[in-house]
Amino acid sequence: MKKISRRNVLKLAAASGALLTAGKGMVGNALAGSVELAMGGRDFNPDTGKERKAVPTVCYSCVTRDPKIAFVEDGRVVKIEGQPNSIRSLGKICAKGQAGVNQVYFPDRILYPLKRAGKRGDGKYKRISWDEALTDLAARMKKLRDDGHPEKLMYHYGRAKGSSSSLPKTVFMGTYGSKTISGHTSICEGGKWVAQELTWGNHYDNWDFDNTDYVLNFGSGVLEAHTNHIPTAQRLVKAMVERNVPCITFDVRLSYTAAKSTKWEPVRPGTDLAVLLAMNNVIMQENLYDREAFTFIRTTEDVNAPLDEKIAALKKHLISYTPEWAEKISGVSAANIKKYAREFAKAKAACIISYRGLVAHYNGTDGERAAQMLGMITGNINSPGGRCKAVAPHWKYPKGPKVKPKGKQLKITNGTLSALPNHGECQSVLKMIKDGSHGRPDIYLWYCYNPVYVNGECQENIDVLSDEKLMPFTVTSNIVYDESSRLADLILPDTSYLERWDWDGNVAPTQQTEFELRQPVVTPLGECRNFSDILCDLAKRMEMPLGFDTMEEFVKLSCEMTPTVKDLPGGGFEYLKKHGVYHDPNEKPDFYSHKKIVKDADLKKEGILFDEATGVYWNWKKSKAKDEAEAMAKGYAKMAYSYKGYVGQKIGDKVYKGFKPDKVNKTGYFELYSTILKEKGFEPFPSWKAIPEHQELTKNQLTLTTYKVPVQIHSRSTHCKWLTEMFHDNPAWINSKTAASLGIKDGDLVKLTSKIGEISIKAYVNEMIVPGSIAISYHLGRTESGRYGSGKKSIMGSDNDPDLKLKWWDTYGVHPNWLIANAPDPISGQHRWMDEVVTVSKA
Numbered sequence: 001m002k003k004i005s006r007r008n009v010l011k012l013a014a015a016s017g018a019l020l021t022a023g024k025g026m027v028g029n030a031l032a033g034s035v036e037l038a039m040g041g042r043d044f045n046p047d048t049g050k051e052r053k054a055v056p057t058v059c060y061s062c063v064t065r066d067p068k069i070a071f072v073e074d075g076r077v078v079k080i081e082g083q084p085n086s087i088r089s090l091g092k093i094c095a096k097g098q099a100g101v102n103q104v105y106f107p108d109r110i111l112y113p114l115k116r117a118g119k120r121g122d123g124k125y126k127r128i129s130w131d132e133a134l135t136d137l138a139a140r141m142k143k144l145r146d147d148g149h150p151e152k153l154m155y156h157y158g159r160a161k162g163s164s165s166s167l168p169k170t171v172f173m174g175t176y177g178s179k180t181i182s183g184h185t186s187i188c189e190g191g192k193w194v195a196q197e198l199t200w201g202n203h204y205d206n207w208d209f210d211n212t213d214y215v216l217n218f219g220s221g222v223l224e225a226h227t228n229h230i231p232t233a234q235r236l237v238k239a240m241v242e243r244n245v246p247c248i249t250f251d252v253r254l255s256y257t258a259a260k261s262t263k264w265e266p267v268r269p270g271t272d273l274a275v276l277l278a279m280n281n282v283i284m285q286e287n288l289y290d291r292e293a294f295t296f297i298r299t300t301e302d303v304n305a306p307l308d309e310k311i312a313a314l315k316k317h318l319i320s321y322t323p324e325w326a327e328k329i330s331g332v333s334a335a336n337i338k339k340y341a342r343e344f345a346k347a348k349a350a351c352i353i354s355y356r357g358l359v360a361h362y363n364g365t366d367g368e369r370a371a372q373m374l375g376m377i378t379g380n381i382n383s384p385g386g387r388c389k390a391v392a393p394h395w396k397y398p399k400g401p402k403v404k405p406k407g408k409q410l411k412i413t414n415g416t417l418s419a420l421p422n423h424g425e426c427q428s429v430l431k432m433i434k435d436g437s438h439g440r441p442d443i444y445l446w447y448c449y450n451p452v453y454v455n456g457e458c459q460e461n462i463d464v465l466s467d468e469k470l471m472p473f474t475v476t477s478n479i480v481y482d483e484s485s486r487l488a489d490l491i492l493p494d495t496s497y498l499e500r501w502d503w504d505g506n507v508a509p510t511q512q513t514e515f516e517l518r519q520p521v522v523t524p525l526g527e528c529r530n531f532s533d534i535l536c537d538l539a540k541r542m543e544m545p546l547g548f549d550t551m552e553e554f555v556k557l558s559c560e561m562t563p564t565v566k567d568l569p570g571g572g573f574e575y576l577k578k579h580g581v582y583h584d585p586n587e588k589p590d591f592y593s594h595k596k597i598v599k600d601a602d603l604k605k606e607g608i609l610f611d612e613a614t615g616v617y618w619n620w621k622k623s624k625a626k627d628e629a630e631a632m633a634k635g636y637a638k639m640a641y642s643y644k645g646y647v648g649q650k651i652g653d654k655v656y657k658g659f660k661p662d663k664v665n666k667t668g669y670f671e672l673y674s675t676i677l678k679e680k681g682f683e684p685f686p687s688w689k690a691i692p693e694h695q696e697l698t699k700n701q702l703t704l705t706t707y708k709v710p711v712q713i714h715s716r717s718t719h720c721k722w723l724t725e726m727f728h729d730n731p732a733w734i735n736s737k738t739a740a741s742l743g744i745k746d747g748d749l750v751k752l753t754s755k756i757g758e759i760s761i762k763a764y765v766n767e768m769i770v771p772g773s774i775a776i777s778y779h780l781g782r783t784e785s786g787r788y789g790s791g792k793k794s795i796m797g798s799d800n801d802p803d804l805k806l807k808w809w810d811t812y813g814v815h816p817n818w819l820i821a822n823a824p825d826p827i828s829g830q831h832r833w834m835d836e837v838v839t840v841s842k843a
């Protein structure tokens with residue numbers, strides 16, 4: 001790295017007149033007034049003072065997808081900073097975003113198509129041409145389709161969002177005719193999504209920290225990693241620092257977020273639900289609830305129940321969940337439960353936030369429903385300063401040919417153990433393939449996903465993927481030779497996100513819409529090609545026209561089709577190429593959308609029916625009903641996909657937009673009482689369910705908790721030298737009392753055994769975790785991630801990175817997923833990351 005001397009700084013200042021830095025609010029003088037700071041967006045070579053080329057793009061290191069600016073010098077991306085014009089990120093990015101440079105340039109990157117040249121899993125490959133690779137793959141795909149079995153092509157994707165999700169999933173697979181598609185949501189936040197679909201409709205919540213006065217956090221690492229990390233983290237910090245907003249964090253361990261909170265409340269694993277039920281109870285019994293909010297809440301079978309009846313029903317349900325009862329279960333004192341409940345209810349604006357600490361449990365869906373309850377009964381839903389239904393851009397895009405085949409599907413994507421796997425059960429896919437009773441794919445294609453490593457039961461994943469009898473052909477597109485690529489018959493070198501096109505966007509913390517464009521910052525290295533471009537090429541080879549030939553064309557057409565974007569000066573595509581982001585400065589923040597009245601004219605449109613039983617107005621033509629008679633006979637609740645035709649909810653003599661359903665036929669009320677769950681055999685109200693496996697533990701059995709750190713990205717970053725230099729070891733956290741009772745000292749090697757596997761790991765004995773638990777982070781313990789991440793040179797590794805000589809670490813951590821069984825939450829299918837019981841002893 002070049003040293004920035006005083007002389008260089010002065011030279012730079014002279015050359016540019018300004019030293020530019022990232023972020024708003026940075027205008028001012030630095031270095032005792034010798035250099036002027038200015039807004040970000042420009043950058044200079046520190047030696048020559050020459051301005052670098054600035055290319056607006058969008059981060060894809062994590063799902064947040066912050067707009068940013070990449071700086072290019074001599075055709076090489078050298079630096080990344082935030083996009084100062086973004087209303088989401090306000091010009092800031094995190095360490096992972098800056099290390100995007102490493103996602104392009106790492107010495108073990110896959111740069112050419114590779115074909116297996118030995119037994120599957122031997123790690124022997126030969127370089128082949130693109131033509132050879134795609135001719136072979138297209139012929140295999142075409143044969144399946146021509147034989148009438150398109151469903152035997154399975155597409156399994158991980159962190160694919162925006163156009164990188166729509167083109168492969170909707171357009172390519174839709175045109176091909178296979179619905180054998182699985183995402184990764186159930187190993188991420190599926191339980192949260194399903195709980196939100198059951199209560200207020202579609203998923204994704206926004207936390208309005210700019211306007212809040214009080215925050216309760218159940219299991220979110222909002223300051224270290226989150227689906228909307230940088231936009232929310234900076235606003236929470238600002239609220240806490242500038243306005244003294246309290247933030248109380250409930251977590252099994254002292255996460256970075258807990259450490260920065262006003263108070264860390266240690267809670268036993270899987271018991272947050274008890275605390276939430278007790279808080280709701282305090283608010284109801286002490287009449288601290290918002291009476292008007294109950295207009296829009298459902299707590300009874302009868303959708304027309306008067307307010308007092310609704311309130312009484314909820315009081316009755318909650319009454320046994322006392323703070324004293326919750327204290328015994330959770331370890332959180334009854335006095336504090338009461339205190340926080342009262343403070344939350346009395347705050348002018350309060351925000352309940354949650355994530356996997358609450359949700360990735362056996363009782364996670366009800367945990368999230370109870371969190372939703374707390375927000376709603378206090379009037380802190382869809383309100384300034386509260387938890388709001390997210391606002392995000394709606395891109396329109398070309399969907400491929402008008403006439404498509406009726407899609408066929410292997411029933412292997414939803415598992416068999418959960419009632420409402422609205423977002424699949426991806427951790428069970430390989431198990432289902434092993435079982436075989438629902439069929440098996442002939443071609444298993446995965447993208448942006450590492451099935452061996454990111455699901456539980458690593459060994460079973462390896463066994464299934466290695467078995468050529470179970471799956472004759474395996475193919476992936478990747479930038480990294482990882483644990484799963486090693487089991488692919490064909491590896492197609494993907495572009496990094498800084499070398500490709502995408503339209504994108506995510507939740508705006510201001511309740512407004514921001515459109516984003518990702519564009520290539522540099523030419524792809526080697527022979528790398530964007531996965532979506534590969535699919536366009538395959539479609540052509542199969543004589544299956546999609547209506548466009550490249551991802552760039554797809555993105556351009558989308559810009560021409562999408563309202564707001566298409567009307568931007570010079571055309572949306574050109575505008576976004578130049579500016580990177582767009583938001584309408586006149587767009588009002590979207591609050592209280594559920595209180596809007598439906599226009600009379602909208603109730604009189606063709607196909608609209610009124611359903612007496614639920615009070616819902618709906619358009620039967622958008623459901624699966626073959627005619628109006630069938631729709632009427634079955635009614636809104638029973639007709640398949642009737643939620644797609646939802647128009648409004650009759651409450652009293654008015655029809656409100658209400659809480660529009662998604663994925664399930666719920667009413668337009670905020671449903672705290674769910675007839676959908678009742679019919680599936682679950683309690684209709686959020687109710688206490690103990691984690692079965694945690695009830696009778698022996699002295700050396702601990703519950704395993706997993707967590708993320710701020711400087712690594714799931715399984716997609718250990719090849720990034722800047723990040724792995726900071727985090728490359730992950731000893732297991734054990735409370736000092738628990739450790740003493742097991743004779744374990746700090747630094748001891750300990751053996752952890754679960755019902756499916758065993759690992760050895762160093763113990764980190766401390767006071768920052770509740771007794772009886774053990775915590776291991778994700779990210780590490782990689783067996784294939786190149787030299788920076790696993791110490792192993794990949795099959796295509798080169799020695800052209802001078803920093804290889806400076807690499808000083810030789811530890812790569814331990815992966816907890818060898819221990820964690822692929823078990824779902826019985827409601828949503830969410831993977832139970834935080835429930836595994838392990839037996840611990842000195843190794």
Ligand code: SF4
Nearest residue numbers: 059062065066094097
């Ligand atoms: S939070 Fe995510 S999207 Fe934003 S800069 Fe960091 S890694 Fe990139």
